[in-house]
Amino acid sequence: MTVSVAFAADLEGRVLKIGTDATYPPMETVDETTGEIVGFDVDVMTAICEKVNCVPNFVNTAWDGIFAALQQGEFDLVISGVSITPEREETMDFSEPYIVVSQAILLQVDNGDMTLDDFKAGGQKLAAQTGTTNAQLAEDVVGRENVSLYDNFSAAILALQNADVQGVIIDGTSAAAYEQEFAGELTVGITGLQSDPLGIVFQEGDATVDAINAGLAAIKEDGTLDALVGKYWSTN
Template sequence: MRKTLLALALAALSASSVLAADLGGKLFKVGSDTTSPPMESVDPATGQIVGFDVDVVNAICAKINCKAEFVTTGWDGIFAALDQGNFDFVASGVSITEERKKAMDFTDPYIVNSQAVLMRVEDAVSSAEDFKAKGLKLSAQANTTDADVAASIVGKENVLAYDTFSASVLALKNKDVDGVVINGANADAYEKEFAGELVAPIRGLSSDPLGLVFRKGDPNVAAFNEGIKAIREDGTLDKLVQKYWGTN
């Protein structure tokens, strides 16, 4: 009998490590700034929103029995739109910061990202110190931790902030700035898209844990945390990292 009870207890413990909450097929609207491949973007061929964050959310929903409908929303107003109830949560490569946690609730991190500096190949420098010493200008997407990192390198007066990542990169290509502070995941995508033209030799400037963002007090955070744990434990998250970056 003792052996039977022990076996049942171990089985229950094992099951608890992989079973997640059940949200009964609930549909969640998800706000996302779809200008940041490979995290999220609009596939020009299909018009569908695709990317790492999309796959992560769908994988979580597969674990906790829910569905996700992504809604394109500009970064500048994305948190206000969340507060107004335009969607249920945000999945848009959002860095978890103490300041943001005062106004919104985050899930546990699902990935840790780091900043890089994207530059023109012909003008590339090898260190952040070179930007300071040479009085170079940086751009970044406004109201992001990327913009904060850029200001820490060259001073706020030498940072041009844009509404989208793509506008920041366009400024670089037009030689309005000398570099773009961008998260490493996006830098990889732009290096591939503009091979031989743009390069990101400066990496690992700052590490940011990324989380899904909910309104303060939303009870669904706990379920999504269970989903994140489940896709981490069963290897799904590693497979998605491998899919987009070839490493984990």
């Protein structure tokens, strides 16, 4: 059945120009050795294209403006750890969710015992990336006046390291990657916050979403997606 579904969604070798903000490990980042964009989202999209006969061409672009670029036709689609929200669905189309992530707060190890109540009590600052659901949640927790917004998460992490902020709200999947990268310095101190389904983004009305959903269904059915989740978030 998987073969027939994928065949019906054959994109006939079409090259898809894909926007992604490659500053968000392990979802997408730039390999320092090869200069190539790599990560979970890249592998997911590549696997989908293998099912529906398309060629992914990933283009690194800043998060600020990535949706405007999609709307202007600079990309065929965007995959970049994008949460599916009602507000975004008003102006864009999404694939079916390919993973659900839970937001977390990254802390300095020395402050690893801080709780959500500590932040809600006031006087603590949170950092997040501009225009994300992380930023919205940060505002809900500590109020807009205590939220520092950055163009990318690398800058937000630096602010935490410099103690300009006390925490960074970020998807738990990426928080774990930063915890590993800065072992002994940063820790995922607060988990289990708001859960967000992530989807692939298209211009409103783009029929390509149907083919991509067919490919996504195929990699879910044959275990490819589960294998990729295991590759990036092994429980060992």
